[in-house]
Amino acid sequence: MSAADGAGGAGTGIDAGAEAPRSASRARRAPRRRPDLSLLEERIGHRFADHGLLTRALTHVSAASGAGSYQRLEFLGDRVLGLAVADGLYAALPRADEGDLSRRLSGLVRRESCAAVAAAWDVGTHLHLGGGEVHGGGRHNAAILADVCEAILGAIFLDAGYAAAKAVIDRAFAAGDQTEGTRSRDPKSALQEWAQGKGWPTPTYAVVERAGPDHAPSFRIEARVAGVEPGLGVGGSKRLAEQEAARALLIREGLWADDAAAAQE
Structure with missing residues (x-):
């Protein structure tokens, strides 16, 4: 074997040995693929015309960049939720007085209800979280899930209006469904x-x-x-x-x- 062949063989061996670690490193650095948002839209019951709204609704402040976090959408969604549930109760309970309606409203739109709805939608697997929140169990954090639920409702309102948001809310926060969920305990x-x-x-x-x-x-x-x-x-x-x-x-x-x-x- 000539010196050139030996050098080439040695060079090939070194290159191959170096390439394997680099490939493994690239594989380790490859970002985890997020679940398809169309599955989440199906569970929510709304197809977004502007998917940027849904992405923002799923973005915690710890992972926010130029697009921003869900905080403003959460503010809006909280008001949309309250209006839609109050609207439904007013129509469904014509003989109920203001105190009764207020108590029922409070029971339906409480934070625990929002977190339960988000969990039913399996929102946690789609969240954009910073590293600290991921390691701290943020995907299952009830407070974060409740916030994101309201943010999604705000996003639906901006995407398609009140009627679309109310249709989602009527399905997810129906008085009967909430009562059944509570009576399991x-x-x-x-x-x-x-x-x-x-x-x-x-x-x-x-x-x-x-x-x-x-x-x-x-x-x-x-x-x-x-x-x-x-x-x-x-x-x-x-x-x-x-x-x-x-x-x-x-x-x-x-x-x-x-x-x-x-x-x-």
Whole structure:
């Protein structure tokens, strides 16, 4: 083998050895492909004419560049959501007074509801987040999901108007759907989650009256939440009475439907 052949062979070996690490490095640096936004649009129930709006609605401030983050869209979407739900309640409950409508509105547009809707849309996999938020679990952060839900509603409003936004909201925040989702938990758990969502102390329960013989007692118990009128429940055990008290409070606050009243209408 000639010197030239040897040099060429050595050169080829060096180049090949160097190329493999460079290729591996490029593979490691390749950005993760994001899921197709058309799938998200399908779950939301709206096809965007301006996909830039949807991209902005999915962009956290930690990853924002020239296009900006979702914060302004969130501000707008919060107002659109409140109007659309109030509009729906006003039409659906012609006999409800202002207090009842306000309680129902509060139950439907609370932050937990927005986060649940965003999770149902699987928004987390599409979020644009900075590295710190990714490592901190931002894709599953309830506060971020709630903000993005409102931002998406604001984006739909800008993209296609109020009617399009309301159609999405009616499907995602329907009173029946929200009630069913809440009733999958027991009343005490639902009441505790609601109080925590408001930033209030954990609900307490107090025995108001105990009646009947030892073998068949009857308990009257109040469910108490700071700043709210107590709910009263009656049951053959403290546990049952507490559940009924929590249920009564949830119904009065418009968070759960009153099945008995609905059956009489």
